[in-house]
Amino acid sequence: MAMTMLRSSNLQTVPVSFTLNGKLQELDVEPHELLLDVIRDRLGLTGAKRSCDVQVCGACTLLVDGRPVSACTTLAFEVRGRSVMTIEGLAENGKLHPLQQAFIEHGGFQCGFCTPGMILAAKALLDENPRPTEEELKHFMHGNICRCTGYKKIIESIMAAAKNMSEATQPGN
Amino acid sequence: MLRRFRLEEPRSIAEVSELLGRFGDSAKVYAGGTELLLAMKEGFVQFERLVNVKGVTGLNEVKQNNGEVHIGALSTHRELENSPILKEKVPALAKLEKNVANVRVRQVGTLGGNLCFAEPHADPGTLLIALEARLVAEKGDRKREIAAESFFVDAYETALEPDEVLTQIIVPVPAQPSGICYMKFGYLERPSVGLAVAVKLNTAKTEIDDIRIAVGCAGPAPKRVAEAEALLKGKSLDEATRNIPQAGETSGRASQAISDLHGAQDYKEHIVQVLLKRSFQSALSQCT
Numbered sequence: 001m002a003m004t005m006l007r008s009s010n011l012q013t014v015p016v017s018f019t020l021n022g023k024l025q026e027l028d029v030e031p032h033e034l035l036l037d038v039i040r041d042r043l044g045l046t047g048a049k050r051s052c053d054v055q056v057c058g059a060c061t062l063l064v065d066g067r068p069v070s071a072c073t074t075l076a077f078e079v080r081g082r083s084v085m086t087i088e089g090l091a092e093n094g095k096l097h098p099l100q101q102a103f104i105e106h107g108g109f110q111c112g113f114c115t116p117g118m119i120l121a122a123k124a125l126l127d128e129n130p131r132p133t134e135e136e137l138k139h140f141m142h143g144n145i146c147r148c149t150g151y152k153k154i155i156e157s158i159m160a161a162a163k164n165m166s167e168a169t170q171p172g173n
Numbered sequence: 174m175l176r177r178f179r180l181e182e183p184r185s186i187a188e189v190s191e192l193l194g195r196f197g198d199s200a201k202v203y204a205g206g207t208e209l210l211l212a213m214k215e216g217f218v219q220f221e222r223l224v225n226v227k228g229v230t231g232l233n234e235v236k237q238n239n240g241e242v243h244i245g246a247l248s249t250h251r252e253l254e255n256s257p258i259l260k261e262k263v264p265a266l267a268k269l270e271k272n273v274a275n276v277r278v279r280q281v282g283t284l285g286g287n288l289c290f291a292e293p294h295a296d297p298g299t300l301l302i303a304l305e306a307r308l309v310a311e312k313g314d315r316k317r318e319i320a321a322e323s324f325f326v327d328a329y330e331t332a333l334e335p336d337e338v339l340t341q342i343i344v345p346v347p348a349q350p351s352g353i354c355y356m357k358f359g360y361l362e363r364p365s366v367g368l369a370v371a372v373k374l375n376t377a378k379t380e381i382d383d384i385r386i387a388v389g390c391a392g393p394a395p396k397r398v399a400e401a402e403a404l405l406k407g408k409s410l411d412e413a414t415r416n417i418p419q420a421g422e423t424s425g426r427a428s429q430a431i432s433d434l435h436g437a438q439d440y441k442e443h444i445v446q447v448l449l450k451r452s453f454q455s456a457l458s459q460c461t
Contacts, residue, residue: 011177012179012180014180030177031177031178031179031180031223032175032176032177032178033175034175053214054211054214055207055211055274055275055277055278056275056362058275058277061277067251067280068276068277068280069277069280069281070277070278073206073207073210073211073214074206074281075206075210077180121276121277124276139271140276142275143274143275143276143277143278144275
């Protein structure tokens with residue numbers, strides 16, 4: 001007991017206040033805590049997956065201020081004052097995001113393990129480039145690995161979502 | 174899993190330098206963390222303290238200055254890939270940045286961090302050597318410039334002193350008519366061989382006025398290959414083209430290629446030859 005108190009009095013913590021899927025979160029983290037562990041284990045959102053753990057596969061992709069990062073290799077304190085989106089925050093009022101809808105309609109996933117990362121990376125792509133060419137899409141998404149689909153269905157899903165989303169924002173629709 | 178460490182958050186370069194001097198080997202600069210955190214998670218290195226330099230302002234700007242581009246060391250790969258100044262003045266570097274790792278790594282990884290970590294399988298150092306870039310190192314009120322070709326000492330080892338901080342990368346804008354090409358080869362996440370050629374022709378475009386060749390990734394550190402440059406410099410385009418196979422062999426040997434997961438030594442040396450030929454042709458084709 002004395003040991004524990006001694007140790008805890010030496011611990012450094014960083015107060016972190018950030019927006020998670022639109023809601024304010026405030027918690028103290030230790031400097032070495034990883035964003036993926038905080039999101040999954042402390043905040044209970046398990047959409048982002050730990051897989052390669054070395055920023056290669058994309059299964060842990062989250063959006064920080066709208067940009068894709070590997071949560072497995074991001075220190076949790078880095079999201080101070082920022083906005084984090086996980087796959088759980090993408091649907092609005094129970095209505096799936098057009099990307100989620102397109103992945104269902106076009107068979108963009110099988111086992112589903114890579115899907116949260118795929119969809120968030122694709123959202124980041126379409127936010128900056130609403131109508132990407134297939135080549136632009138492949139370049140942006142090449143760091144997200146899928147072992148089931150062979151990628152063709154994923155590409156089709158994202159291209160379909162891009163089309164649907166831009167048609168929905170055309171004036172007169 | 175990461176072990177516990179303490180976090181320092183200095184606001185100025187002087188403070189960073191002071192912390193590095195005070196804590197020595199037990200502290201390490203932390204910027205994007207894309208290399209450092211991986212090595213720490215694997216247990217290859219441990220530090221009691223990380224010095225987060227992202228709180229130092231003004232280190233992520235790209236500016237033009239007297240025919241040179243000044244790049245703040247904290248510029249991320251993604252910022253550089255999209256930098257209008259870089260795309261206009263040194264498009265080969267912007268293109269290289271666009272192809273570093275994947276979009277998540279580019280989003281947080283910094284050019285300065287990439288250079289300081291000196292992981293052998295990295296892209297930027299090789300091209301920066303060919304571009305005759307200079308790296309600005311600061312500590313206290315002392316500032317010095319290190320030529321890119323002298324910066325890389327060995328794998329994971331640079332010419333920086335323990336309390337020096339890399340603050341800027343200065344890239345001269347190439348004089349025309351010139352062409353620059355960086356090519357890499359690899360089938361793993363990281364490049365197995367990288368090669369850069371920067372060529373400058375005479376005004377009549379009949380001779381090679383100047384040429385810089387650098388090779389990286391195959392061995393412990395990126396390096397300039399002056400011996401191969403000498404085979405091409407001052408030569409007519411025809412003569413230079415004839416000398417390319419020999420320059421390729423020389424570059425292959427100079428790469429200090431090692432046999433590892435990326436391939437056998439002779440295989441990598443062969444790839445260097447192929448990349449030199451292709452890069453040279455591509456650089457020449459840009460000399461319009």
